[in-house]
Ligand code: SF4
């Protein structure tokens with residue numbers, strides 16, 4: 113057992129209201145500058161939809177992530193040999209239009225335009241070239257069904273549904289959408305790290321945060337192609353790639369990452385997971401439907417004395433083990449099996465998990481009373497979104513995984529209804545809990561963590577122990593008796 | 608602009624000189640000629656003789672009688688312009704001496720001095736100095752070592768005063784040195800010996816009259832021995848037919864193949880945007896369905 117620790121997250125999609133506050137918090141903090149205008153380390157996309165960049169999930173186009181050929185795991189973009197052939201130009205990169213051309217408006221014209229017969233207008237201009245442009249796309253252009261016939265209809269997961277199911281989804285009374293906020297998953301088997309020819313991307317040993325060294329990066333952009341989630345971005349002004357850093361500077365000072373902190377829906381949970389690094393390869397090679405379960409197996413129980421001993425032996429600090437035991441992520445992912453990885457079939461073993469959105473169930477109104485379908489728990493017919501759609505998003509096509517999570521959420525809902533409003537008897541609620549395979553006390557803890565938890569419970573950051581991490585690579589006494597700490601080199605193009 | 612003024616001044620001065628030929632000048636003619644001789648040795652003698660014959664440039668004995676003084680001043684001070692203007696005299700001369708006269712960067716004053724010297728080259732002291740120097744060079748100097756010359760040329764042996772090896776700028780096609788026809792900063796020297804001959808080369812290497820070479824070697828002059836060795840080397844390889852054509856063709860071939868490969872790489876199955884084609888396709892479809 114090779115125990116490592118990883119800062120992981122859970123996004124509870126049933127709570128996301130699609131306000132984009134997270135994206136703005138991130139933008140203001142990290143990417144509000146030249147060369148980074150188009151990037152959204154945190155973006156929120158409407159599903160069904162094609163996302164940002166357009167059709168990022170379609171790996172036949174972008175060739176991100178891993179695939180199993182024979183007994184081996186390979187980057188889908190090709191091995192070292194063929195990478196060498198593509199080194200000066202990787203053909204599978206998204207163009208800026210696939211993200212969207214960032215724009216602003218010439219607001220100055222509203223005040224400075226010469227006197228004339230017409231009202232002055234603020235023309236849209238490109239933030240890259242400064243030229244007037246026609247706005248054709250944005251980071252979430254298909255927001256709230258805005259572009260459904262084009263964008264929602266082309267959602268790659270839609271293709272998995274039958275014609276009839278698709279048609280039903282677009283029927284007005286069944287119209288449905290939900291939001292998927294996305295940041296870098298800080299994957300355990302990261303495609304970006306494996307793709308980088310300069311060795312510039314690394315996964316921090318102590319917390320698993322994936323970072324791009326701005327000094328080592330040579331701008332080959334292989335990570336952009338290698339990441340199936342398209343979560344590394346190329347900064348055109350510096351010629352380097354950049355990505356979500358999980359606000360490690362904030363975490364090191366004990367604060368939640370900006371998107372977690374600002375989240376209006378309080379959908380975001382953060383905590384430590386311990387996992388067995390010896391099992392990475394074996395896990396990533398499992399078949400698509402097995403992947404969710406396999407990844408769950410890879411995650412270890414932080415209360416198990418054997419795991420604790422192995423963790424200590426591996427140098428995982430006591431405080432981190434303690435944080436892992438309090439981790440809300442562990443409860444959602446492993447204990448309750450409620451949270452699932454996004455597109456596990458890309459095989460990067462993403463460490464950001466999503467609680468699939470239950471959405472209001474379609475109910476019938478009888479005699480002025482809302483009634484749920486009786487066979488809801490057996491067939492889940494009345495789920496707003498076809499299970500197959502969600503399974504293709506969160507379970508590598510394994511519908512049972514989604515159904516399991518759904519049943520539990522439904523049981524919690526029914527239990528709460530029986531306790532707080534009339535209409536559902538305790539008996540029905542308990543039956544639902546039993547069908548979902550949880551006790552009522554467990555349902556109660558799910559409810560507490562989902563609805564009542566404060567920031568300190570939702571975001572459990574261990575002490576990052578920077579002093580220790582630093583000691584392993586630098587001598588802390590190095591700068592004693594020196595004036596100041598020197599300067600940091602500025603990143604600049606080297607060609 | 609400034610040059611023009613200079614020339615007008617020169618013209619005026621020339622007239623003045625002519626008028627005051629017999630009058631006593633501030634500087635005596637002898638003194639001036641003396642100075643002119645120094646300038647001549649330093650800058651002109653690499654290519655020109657006085658009373659001799661060299662394939663690099665016309666003999667200058669009696670040149671002040673043959674040519675208009677103003678024309679002489681111009682050819683010294685602004686040869687490029689004169690050549691560019693297609694001066695008929697120059698054109699005729701260039702048939703015989705294909706190397707264009709370089710602008711050696713003399714001042715007006717120095718040019719005057721040189722002309723004075725050319726006018727009175729036979730005054731005893733000049734004559735005496737000239738022959739003595741010439742004798743010293745030609746008779747007493749031992750022959751150089753061509754092998755050491757080659758080492759110096761390509762840089763395997765260092766110049767004593769730290770000058771740059773010749774190969775840094777000059778290729779030799781006949782030796783296959785420096786991809787001669789390709790990247791050279793200076794002229795190819797395969798035939799240098801043929802055009803300068805021993806004396807001329809020694810002179811050039813000693814005085815470095817070319818303005819582009821002067822800043823490189825004025826601080827790092829070649830020793831007498833080095834001059835002789837290089838001259839010997841150039842003499843040894845003189846006139847060998849160029850070995851370069853094949854190598855050049857190979858280079859060109861490799862470059863073409865590389866370009867072709869690059870073009871292939873760049874164009875090969877490149878992802879041509881995703882969003883625009885998607886939108887266009889969907890719109891086309893829905894329009895078809897609407898019909
Ligand atoms: S989501 Fe992409 S960028 Fe983030 S670690 Fe995984 S492969 Fe790398």
Ligand code: SF4
Nearest residue numbers: 128131132134375377
């Ligand atoms: S801030 Fe929270 S609720 Fe708002 S879009 Fe982001 S994740 Fe969703």
